[in-house]
Amino acid sequence: MKRFMETNTVTHNLMSFSGFKSLLIFSMLVEGPKTYEEIIENIENNEYLKETISKDTIRIYMNSLRKVGCDIKKIYEGRTVKYYISSHPFELKITDAQADSIIKIYKAISGSIELGDFILLQNFFDKISEHITNEKLKLQIKNLSPISNLNSSLIKELAKYTKDKTEITILYNAKNSKKKKEITILPDKMHINNHKLYITGYNSEYQNYGEFPVNNIIKIVSVNIDSPKLEIPGLTVTYKYLKTDNTNFEILNNEKIIEETNDYLIIEIFSKNKFEITQRILSFTNKCIVLSPDNYKNEIISCLLKMKEGYIEEQQF
Numbered sequence: 001m002k003r004f005m006e007t008n009t010v011t012h013n014l015m016s017f018s019g020f021k022s023l024l025i026f027s028m029l030v031e032g033p034k035t036y037e038e039i040i041e042n043i044e045n046n047e048y049l050k051e052t053i054s055k056d057t058i059r060i061y062m063n064s065l066r067k068v069g070c071d072i073k074k075i076y077e078g079r080t081v082k083y084y085i086s087s088h089p090f091e092l093k094i095t096d097a098q099a100d101s102i103i104k105i106y107k108a109i110s111g112s113i114e115l116g117d118f119i120l121l122q123n124f125f126d127k128i129s130e131h132i133t134n135e136k137l138k139l140q141i142k143n144l145s146p147i148s149n150l151n152s153s154l155i156k157e158l159a160k161y162t163k164d165k166t167e168i169t170i171l172y173n174a175k176n177s178k179k180k181k182e183i184t185i186l187p188d189k190m191h192i193n194n195h196k197l198y199i200t201g202y203n204s205e206y207q208n209y210g211e212f213p214v215n216n217i218i219k220i221v222s223v224n225i226d227s228p229k230l231e232i233p234g235l236t237v238t239y240k241y242l243k244t245d246n247t248n249f250e251i252l253n254n255e256k257i258i259e260e261t262n263d264y265l266i267i268e269i270f271s272k273n274k275f276e277i278t279q280r281i282l283s284f285t286n287k288c289i290v291l292s293p294d295n296y297k298n299e300i301i302s303c304l305l306k307m308k309e310g311y312i313e314e315q316q317f
Contacts, residue, residue, distance in 0.1 A: 020048065025061050026070070026085070033075055033082035092131040099137035106144060107195075115159065115190045115197070122147060146197045150214055157220055158199050162187040167224040173216050182221055185210065188272055200273060202233070209273045234272040238291045239281060241265040252280070266291070278303070 021043065028034050028042060036055045043049050062072055062083065069089035075082050094102070106125070110118055122145055129138050142148050147155060161168050169184045185201030188209075192198070197214040241249060242264050249265060251257065259266035271277050274296075281288055281300060290297045 017049065021053075022061055022064060024049075025058065026065055026088075029062075029065075029070075029072065029083060029085040030088070033077075033084040035080060035082050087133075090131075091133050092128060094132060094134040094137055096134070096136060099134050099140070102137060103140050103144065106141065110144070110146070110192060110195070113192075115192065118192060119147070119155075144195065146192050146195050150197065154217065154219065155197070155214065158187065158214065158217075159190055161220075161223065162190050162199065162201075169221045169224065170212070171218040171221050172212060173218055180218065183210075183212070184224070185212075190214075202272070209275070211273065211275070234270055235274050235277060235296065236268060236270045237277050237281070237293070237296055238266065238268050240289045240291055241267055241284060242287045242289075244287065 024043065024046065025039060028039060034042075036058055039058055040053060040055075044052055065085070065088075066072055070085050071087045072083055073086050075084070106121075109121060113121070125141050125145075129141065132138055158168075165186065165188075167184060167186045169182050171180055172183045173180050183203065185199075185203055187199055187201040190197065190199045198211050199214055199217070200209065200211045202209050238258070243249070243262070251267070252269070254271055255267050255269045257265055258268050269277055269280065277296075278300070281290060282303075290300050
């Protein structure tokens with residue numbers, strides 16, 4: 001061990017060959033059915049061993065594995081006999097109660113982290129799922145993941161162009177339209193919302209900011225490398241939030257309080273996505289008043305009037 005700590009290199013005189021051969025045979029039989037000949041060949045070609053062992057010696061190692069709890073079975077392929085490990089004490093055994101707790105944690109984390117961190121989280125679960133015996137947990141994680149059924153190559157491409165702020169044209173399959181259409185966007189960010197993966201970006205032609213579910217994107221049609229590097233415009237809105245006794249105001253990361261009294265808060269919110277701001281404003285119902293800018297204030301008034309008209313028409317019928 002001292003020698004290994006000094007050199008960080010595995011050498012022959014640092015190894016327990018019996019232990020190493022046991023682990024090697026264990027990994028081969030966990031991987032899938034193997035004949036004696038395949039085990040012998042693997043050991044002969046191993047860079048540390050390079051030795052020939054007999055079938056009787058292999059039987060001794062297999063019996064040792066059985067004694068520590070490995071269930072070794074054999075199958076017949078014609079006249080050929082193969083051996084494999086069907087179960088072993090090193091499996092990651094998780095009860096249904098533990099699985100429910102893991103799923104709760106998974107949901108909580110996946111809804112609040114960046115895409116890059118989520119992909120690392122997903123890779124972690126994919127890795128340990130190979131050793132999980134609880135099939136219910138495996139299925140739940142797969143069904144919950146917003147990226148498990150998506151094209152991983154497409155996600156990597158979209159993430160790259162989002163990071164580089166490169167304008168792209170995508171072929172998009174909108175659910176409310178029977179036709180596929182090409183949309184050119186300057187991608188701003190990728191995020192997970194309501195267990196779905198979205199890419200948001202700015203369309204210079206229509207001068208608007210859109211949000212697109214990645215599962216509706218068929219492919220990237222073109223990459224507009226020569227397009228000018230535009231700064232995605234944002235919107236700053238100031239609103240008054242009226243305090244009430246039974247509600248607690250939680251400020252967002254893109255908001256700041258510029259005035260506070262016992263009766264109200266004056267909040268400034270900035271976002272590149274106007275729809276995001278509108279959702280925030282409307283969520284406060286009658287406890288919120290938009291102060292500026294005037295053009296956005298008029299848009300909110302128009303939106304509220306249309307909503308009111310819709311309710312009046314519904315009541316008439």
